[in-house]
Amino acid sequence: MPLPPQGLPARGLPARTADALLEALDPDQRDVALALTGPVCVLAGAGTGKTRAITHRIAYGVRTGAYNPTSVLAVTFTARAAGEMRTRLRELGATGVQARTFHAAALRQLGYFWPQVVGGAPPRILEHKAQAVAEAARRVGISVDRIAVRDLASEVEWSKVSLVTAEDYERACAAISRPPVSGYDHRTVARLITAYEEVKTERAVIDFEDVLLMLADMLASYGKVADEVRRQYRHFVVDEYQDVSPLQQLLLDQWLGGRKEICVVGDPSQTIYSFTGATPRHLLGFSSRYAGAQVIRLVRDYRSTPQVVAAANRLLARTGRRGGQGPLELVAQRPAGPPVAFTTYDDDESEASGIAERIGRLVAAGTPPSEVAVLYRTNSQSAAFESALADAGIGYLVRGGERFFQRKEVRDALVLLRGAARSADADVPMPETVRDVLISAGWSAEPPASRGAARERWESLQALVALADDVAALAEEESPATVAGFVAELDERASAQHAPTVEGVTLASLHAAKGLEWDAVFLAGMSEGLMPISLADTDAAVAEERRLLYVGITRAREHLDISFARSRNPGGRATRRRTRFLDGMWPDAPRTQHRRPAKGAARASLSGEYDEALFDELREWRRGVAQETDKPAFTILVDATLAAVAETRPSSVAELARINGIGPAKIERYGASLLEIVGRADGRKDPAEPIS
Template sequence: MSASTNSDSAPGLPGAVPGAPDLPDAILDALDPEQREVATALHGPVVVLAGAGTGKTRAITHRIAYGVRAGVYKPTAVLAVTFTARAAGELRTRLRELGVAGVQARTFHAAALRQLGYFWPRVIGGAPNRIVEHKAQLVAEAARLVGVSVDRVAVRDLASEIEWAKVSLVGPEDYERRALADGRPAPAGFDHHQVARLATAYEDVKSERGVIDFEDVLQILAGILAENRAIAEEVRAQYRHFVVDEYQDVSPLQQFLLDQWLGDRTELCVVGDPSQTIYSFAGATPRYLLGFRRRFPAAQEVRLVRDYRSTPQVVGVANEVLRRGRVTGALELRAQRPPGPPVSFVAYDDDDAEAAGVAAKAGRLIATGTRPSEIAVLYRTNAQSEAFEAALADAGIGYQVRGGERFFQRKEVRDAVVLLRGAARSADPDQPMPEQVRDVLTSVGWSPDPLAARGAARERWDAMAALVALADDLARASRPGAQATVASLVAELEERAAAQHAPTVEGVTLASLHAAKGLEWDAVFLAGMSEGLMPISLAETDAAVAEERRLLYVGVTRARVHLEVSFARSRTPGGRATRKRTRFLDGLWPEPGGGRRPGPSGPAPATC
């Protein structure tokens, strides 16, 4: 099973339900005691705190199936919502396997869009406005209206900021005050006042064109339900029981819509893990999950802590990462799998050595029977993928990049290669090649110092910095009397690009930690775990650092059996060893001399 979202079939979990059972109680036979408690809690409010790998999807689908089979739920009166189409599809598949049809399992947006399309003609009149899938053109036009100069990267960052404001229920007129109060930096190159003006112009452009965006779908529907009692009652008569998965990721806008669906009722079951809140930058907040029992004092709470995904060694590290950070609401997992190999902690000399070492170990795993698709290399930023792409290609190991474009397919990299190709034809033979490369790349976003920004602008800088580093490496590696040139750099880039395009059927997954959420593999390499990357240097507040720790926890809990955590002391071969491992591994990383890691579970980790 490769990169699966399904940890319920891991060794040790009670067996799957054979077919569609006729008796309600037969559905419960597939569950452990805590999962059964969830399944039999048929009336809300219910909050399920479910740790990684504990079978939460099994628990909530069996709850719905049990409720339907017991005659408590009418299938068409149940609405289960989650955050991705993949997760919604998994809910529907599980329910079909349990013999339950008619339950609506959708993303927030899909459920809202269906209802909005139904009520729009009655409330607003005419056909619904067209939904724009991408904001780029509208943001660019809004920027022109307010006299702001933008490029492609700025448009992406501004679009993301507009989305954050809308899902956070922050209107353009209140954006500047709220962002400053929250300590939220404006996108690179802009101030909060400019963003507020642009957000106002963005809404004007949409109105003039007669279009809406995805956030509007939720806002408009929630507004209709809040203001039109007859329509609200119609929806509430249709849907009487609600289930919300991944509740730690709900935004204020989604919560507002959920409140309109519910009205004054309490038939709500929410499922989440505050330790896996990693999207605060996009408006997600765990406060609704953590505050559920304050809002509903009579709520039943169930905790799922039996981890069926990972070995005791992996679970032990995951628990320690949270415990040492005193993470709010953290659940202590209890491993259900038999023991596996120790977790490895490795300090490499430089980035190239780290990439080569990871590729070599992946190769050994493949040689001993692990499928390439059951191996993942996870890192903090998409720009880190290039070194691992090159190392795996050199080792003849197929790979796939998830959650981001391949390095050489990124527009900024393609544009840079075109410029370098042109520069190669007119290069000054007396100017060192690395200097020429820096001159060229300055025009497409590179600067000597890292950008103090987040989002696409920083990713572009990281990509350009990788090209600069490659130029430096090529110059250092050139033989005496054979000076490296821009032309030789372009040839190297073209060879690397060609190698990564080789077709693969089975491939090692390369992914950022954010893109790995919800997935799992037999073997995981957590690479680049050094200060400045984990936590990332842009995490300047306590809240931001705490989120970075949760992100590391998500990475650790993606591994079923094999886990290696590594970092490189230096960026380049022979460079100064100035990097330090992440503070999040204090007390976990083995000390010189073979000291054992303190902690309640699992044998001492090994270094290699």
Template sequence: MTSDDLLAALDEDQRAVALALTGPVCVLAGAGTGKTRAITHRIAYGVRTGVYRPTTVLAVTFTARAAGEMRTRLRELGVAGVQARTFHAAALRQLGFFWPKVVGGAPPRILEHKAPAVADAAHRLNLPVDRISVRDLASEIEWAKVSLVTSDDYVRASAAIDRPAPAGFDRQAVARLIAAYEEVKTERGVIDFEDVLLLLAAMLGERRDVAEEVRAQYRHFVVDEYQDVSPLQQHLLDQWLGGREELCVVGDPSQTIYSFTGATPHHLLTFTTAHPGAQVVRLVRDYRSTPQVVSLANNLLAGAERESRIRGTRRTGASAPLELIAQRPAGPPVGFAAYDDDESEAAGIAARIGQLVAAGTRPSEIAVLYRTNAQSEAFEQALASAGVGYLVRGGERFFARREVRDALMLLRGAGRAVDPLTPMPEVVRDVLISSGWSHEPPAARGAARERWESMQALVALADDLATAAEAAGGRASLADLVAELDERASAQHAPTVEGVTLASLHAAKGLEWDAVFLAGMSEGLMPISLAETDGAVAEERRLLYVGITRAREHLELSFARSRNPGGRASRRRTRFLDGLWPGEEGRPGRAGAGAGRAGGGRRGTDVQVPTAARDLTTDADLELYERLRGWRAGVATQTSRPAYTVLVDATLAAIAQLKPGSIAELARINGIGPAKLDKFGPSVLAVVAGGASDATDEH
């Protein structure tokens, strides 16, 4: 690929990023605007034009997956030698290299978990702790360290930002605990992950020879997700730069969702102040999501802007949200649903997922996102009952699974005896069959299916690698696959496992799916009840924005009015959707409004309307709603199936309000697919006709 080809593959704004090869550069990149494409092409263009030597470029990001994706894209662009790593991985590599020279011997062992050392420190201070409080105290220690707050400064620094100490402790106790924790580590001869950055930064600051060697090696820096840098990471970055200006940062203030861990958008928002004359490029063309999804995302942030104007704190410049411009054709309208209880919500979402899978959407392209990890259990049960495979993001790491470790060992062994003429994917299948893999998945769910899905992910990766090699005019070998897996294992960049993803909104950052279900959109969960300040509530809104922008095509938001079946309907949907929830008066816009028609699909102005009886406004609507519920109960009894599998409450409410008079009108209502239209359409229309007649006669 020539340098001209690299530029031709970009849009106008992305091309501006690629051409900004020198000096400080700030890229404000909205969700789905191709920021990774822009910065990898920038690096590749710099190498192709001779401005960069590959080995002098260090690109850092925040997750191993993102770093792995960057390396993969650079390799596809024909650029080898660029270092793309997380902050911790880059720092650990440098610390390990210089430690023998500066300190002598091997570097200290790194604590994988702080909990044992925190518990020891607490016991020394006679602080009463349990498993939960130890976890909370460990998180607070981590916040202090990434914020460059010492035990001596903790009380003042936490009070200055009104940061509460973990429950059950005062700030003085936490300050003493931080000091005791450091003593425990020193006695054990270990360091934690934050120490890796602290020690390297100190080494660079105190040893001129080390700093000169590192700065001679790395001359060009790229920092992705710059809105999430902590003071500690910025301190290390400053040491790497040593006053130089060859820095490109990429970020979006509207996606700042980790401030509780010490991340801050301050450095992104003040970049042009810290680096006068910096080039600023805005990426706003959204290639990920349909206009319906983009419209909802923009309107959500516009709501925050309206509130800012009311408070007299309207944001300007880099702090103002980017307004995305959708580039994809119109898609289905965004769905909105209210359920009676959590169980019904989980079952309803599982049923919708089943419809999407039956219509051709791969399970791995579907996600259910929620605010807290505790919400996952209901969806696990509902999906299992529906026979839909799933994986909980944040569970056991892929490369730590026994079947994956065994498969890697077998593949390494086979590499020494394989026939070089046999296609690599065929060899992989033959090897894994001996380890229990089969061409068809097992019928059973549970551990057997999870084991098969892990090995199937290796098979799929082998196919992808072979296809990529053929496209480049070469041929992938088993050794190439093993090397790819070793690199991915070191970076924890797992291949895709087939199954619906269940994840918290925080864990979903940086990912995307064809279909996303945002569950639990009620006050107390979104925003979370712990968000008591304006800043905390604003971050919760940004978290919802991140969730919305994970969806490419299908997006549905829902909440349950009560926690348990038969419980009091005391919940109300999140304030963030005020003016955006269908059926509300005077809303500034609706999801998908004005999107037009795409490929014969539903009109962009069609949305799933009322959510249940509460949203119906006339006696006639309420009566028809009850008649529909009675009809549904009869069908459920006759077919021996749960009522919600016939039609969910939200769909009945929509029918009661819209009163369709034909199959075509009924088909426009969300929740009624072709199968249900054929099965229930005529009888639903008969109920509607009867309800309308009765209501008319009464009036």
């Protein structure tokens, strides 16, 4: 694919002035936008609008004529982030600017220059290392299973992005006290790395790290290639610069060729991927490397309430200075919200049930499930929350599972929509046509009553319907949205893995939550051994665990709930203690103690002693009401409220009203039924007083 020609005018620029672009920014963001010549370092705290600042900087440079849009290359680390940046730049009128991941930009350039430099087509990309690593292990005579292959593949990747060769691997690992992989000593892993490279050579394939290495070498070795790239790209922007690896920095240096037109953006306090080779030293040392560099700090937090921001600041207050500077102290810009909740549970099962109960309350009060997340340290912790949410009738999504655009129903729907795009009636609104097409794919206006695969399929198709509505709403009157345009939007999102929101609570590890945000966040399992994780046995590793918790806290916009369980299993010894990171923040007395739920239900109540037969009868009544009204069961009354009814056995409206979760509206709808059920259990024929 050829590099885009220079000198093309930016198309589709909005009729806004350069001053109007600046007016949309706060003073610090405006300083970023005005810093059009490099070197520039933007230290941006969580929620401070860094993407907004750098996209407005690029758009302002294009609008004022300081930049030819095709001369700007913005690189980031995920396809999703690159897709979001392209969308924002397009909306700001800066079309023609290249916004890509490091790998996407490098692959494009390598593919263009390979026929000129080497001849023929570039080698095939090895998308997965597992088979090559397994073959390399066989050649060096070591026995491996699936888990070992995965770990060894990650170690091969670490060595390559860290620019550590097989010859230097033992020495490099010793220098940083890097632990052995899956029980294999460093010398054995070094031999495996050599064998892995031999396997690739024999198969005439390269891996993703080779793409960056080969392009960097090509730029360093062939002046004509370097000159052409440097004539094309004159201005560079690097997002999430705290996560750049030595290999990525090597390629960036070749792109720059000694020039200083670079703007980097990052936050050292969000460095959480050092195990993959990422290092913040390039960000921390930017001012030393580029004398006279402009350093701009973004500290106004627009994401989180003052309560959440205060917790984040206190967490980092005890960290030392890195690179001659302390952590950014955020300044909250939102109105006050609820206090941060700290909850201690008896065991993991109680923690999962208690969190599910509280999520039910939030959802019943109007918070969409898609705006709620449960975050934990390891993926193995998700099972308890999946079970508890299922018991409570609350939908959920495990982040890191099958990608949205890889789901069969979505792929089938895209095929149908592409066909419809060729014959769609221009007089029929696009969303209506999309609905008609998706009906044949299994969509219906109302969700299926059952959970499981049928409901998941409907949720995927419903997400496409909702996205069609959003696209149509953003279209201009003189240029209404079309099915063809909608399909193009889907294709772009698919390439960027930018999936529309599927309604459901997000379950994710803290690492997977980076770059995301929700109205409500539950940080679960915050005990020693999990946070910091027991594998963190050096000061540097513990410091990174603290930063990981900081990332988790700053994902919350309004509600933040931090919890841990004293024991792993119900009835087990209470040997766990909460994480050291929250010393001075956690209340001396636990805010809530949840007893072990019975039969897997979220049965937190006043004392934990209640009539289980009555509780089960109340749940059966709720199930019937849910079927009659076609509502999720938890929106009627959550399990904790039913448990409280079964414990207190109210005989009047006044007693019913004293139960948490039963307000005037609930009494009007369900009060008579509840009192009747309790009355039957107590041998009474009628409620003690009428419901009026």
